[in-house]
Amino acid sequence: MRDMTLAQQYATFATSLEFGALSDDVVEMAKTCLKDSIAHALASLQRPEAVAARATFLEVHDRGTACVWGTDIRTSSATAAYLNALTCSCTIQNDTLVVSNSHPGMSVIPTIFALSEESDCSGRDLIVALVAGYEIIAHFGKILVSPDFAKCFRATSHVGPIGAAAAASRILKLTPSQTTCAISLNANTMSGFNAWAAEGTNDLVFHSAPMARNAIEAAKLVAHDLKMAEQIFESPSGVFSAFRVHFDAKNVIDELSELKGMSEVIFKPAPTCVFTQGACLLSDELAQKYGAISPEEIVCGEVRVTNAAQRYPGCDNPSRFMTQFDAQLSIQFSTIAILAAGGLRYAPWDNWSDPTLQAAASRIELVSDDKLSDKYPETNGSIVKIQLSDGRLLEAELPNFASMTAEAIQDRFMLNASQILGSDNASRLSDLIANLDRPEATIRDLAASLAPSSHARAS
Incomplete structure (x- = not known):
């Protein structure tokens, strides 16, 4: 056989x-x-x-x-x-x-x-x-x-x-x-x-x-x-x-x-490639600790990542930004943008065409780190080092970026669902998913809650 x-x-x-x-x-x-x-x-x-x-x-x-x-x-x-x-x-x-x-x-x-x-x-x-x-x-x-x-x-x-x-x-x-x-x-x-x-x-x-x-x-x-x-x-x-x-x-x-x-x-906390996540979280950590950093203050910097991250298309991009999507994929630009915005939550890529941000990104070197690469894919670590014009060296290291928690996913779900479906439908939808494993649960019931309410209708 x-x-x-x-x-x-x-x-x-x-x-x-x-x-x-x-x-x-x-x-x-x-x-x-x-x-x-x-x-x-x-x-x-x-x-x-x-x-x-x-x-x-x-x-x-x-x-x-x-x-x-x-x-x-x-x-x-x-x-x-x-x-x-x-x-x-x-x-x-x-x-x-x-x-x-x-x-x-x-x-x-x-x-x-x-x-x-x-x-x-x-x-x-x-x-x-x-x-x-x-x-x-x-x-x-x-x-x-x-x-x-x-x-x-x-x-x-x-x-x-x-x-x-x-x-x-x-x-x-x-x-x-x-x-x-x-x-x-x-x-x-x-x-x-x-x-x-x-x-x-x-x-x-x-x-x-x-x-x-x-x-x-x-x-x-x-x-x-x-x-x-x-x-x-x-x-x-x-x-x-x-x-x-x-x-x-x-x-x-x-x-x-x-x-x-x-x-x-x-689950990715930042709207970008999985290989960019570590640098995003480390930049957010530095921004929370030191406050927003003006791009002009950044003399140079280094982001150390796995070999897989450096080689992935679009991630190692210090200077070519034709669209916002370019900027979101770029580890160099994402690092600078989050630092300049004062944190990840401030939609840092919205200013992707800012020449001062783009110039600062060109001063960041992306390096394949052997130790991080040896531990991949079990871990997906990153190291960020930023040299400022006043002599300070900002450093942060993340052995493995943390996935969003189920609670954070729930918060994001409720935010997005309420804007389209209305808060009542969003809550009902959330409850139906939470009880999806009950014997009586059906997908048609779930689908009915995915239509917008009259006061929040999508075209």
């Missing part, structure tokens, strides 16, 4: 996972991930990309039961997943798996939410599918993604399709064989380059949307018992050959069953 392929093992795990196997911590993390994704989507409804996507894809004939979060629009599950995934990604502050620098929420959650509405699934069904998708993305990311890979390819848009397809198949209650085929079919949609980081453009916002839509279409297609390549990863013409990956797909189900991936999810 032939050993199971990687796609078959992912499928077996996704279809066999039961709610009873999930610890309380895993269930609570799943709820937090759901809140986090919805909060980002609601904050981005009026972003130009979101407005353009709604105008483009909401056609008269595209009717359905799935909601576009924060609006009164009902559409097909595939279109709703596309639009919600897009708004999820606009803040560039999504939940993150540090090892692969991928963002599972933007691909998995819009996919399974839209399908769950259409299928009238329970809250527990959604939680199980979410965990299955996240665990597979975490596992596959460790196989596929490396600093060399990330120089060209966007990790999320390559690992996301695999987890999203598995999660969608779980919601539709497909068989292991059908789920294998859904994973295989969706693997053919793995795409997305990091050229956006070189030009400061927003291409990456549109990486997640097709992932979610494609996952739904793949799962629905194979429900008709269409056959796809079971060796999509291992074939000489498959994924591993294309990306020059060597992996022995044994005992994968046992590894996945340990459910370690959910514990590896972190």
